[in-house]
């Protein structure tokens with residue numbers, strides 16, 4: 001298959017583009033979000049299903065393992081947390097509902113900036 005057209009064998013594919021480790025902490029995946037999980041703390045029964053299932057480890061907890069909120073720097077708005085919550089404590093709302101929110105509340109505390117990393 002090599003050199004014959006669009007398809008290549010795996011040996012022809014260039015090496016991946018990850019150039020150094022631990023970069024995922026710097027990538028603001030929250031920028032992808034079109035829907036936002038909203039936590040109703042009064043309904044939460046601290047089962048931690050959302051914390052366990054969140055693919056981006058965006059559910060934050062305190063030292064007593066109670067859910068304290070959502071890290072919007074990483075939360076992609078996939079809705080898994082709302083789906084698995086047995087108490088209906090998480091609702092998914094359009095990001096457009098939060099356009100007037102301060103940037104910090106909208107994007108979350110910033111542990112790193114993708115713009116700096118990639119020279120933007």
Ligand code: SF4
Nearest residue numbers: 054075076078079081
């Ligand atoms: S919407 Fe998805 S990424 Fe965001 S907190 Fe819920 S499970 Fe995690």
Ligand code: SF4
Nearest residue numbers: 044045047048050085
């Ligand atoms: S899944 Fe729902 S009830 Fe369980 S910890 Fe998360 S928000 Fe609370």
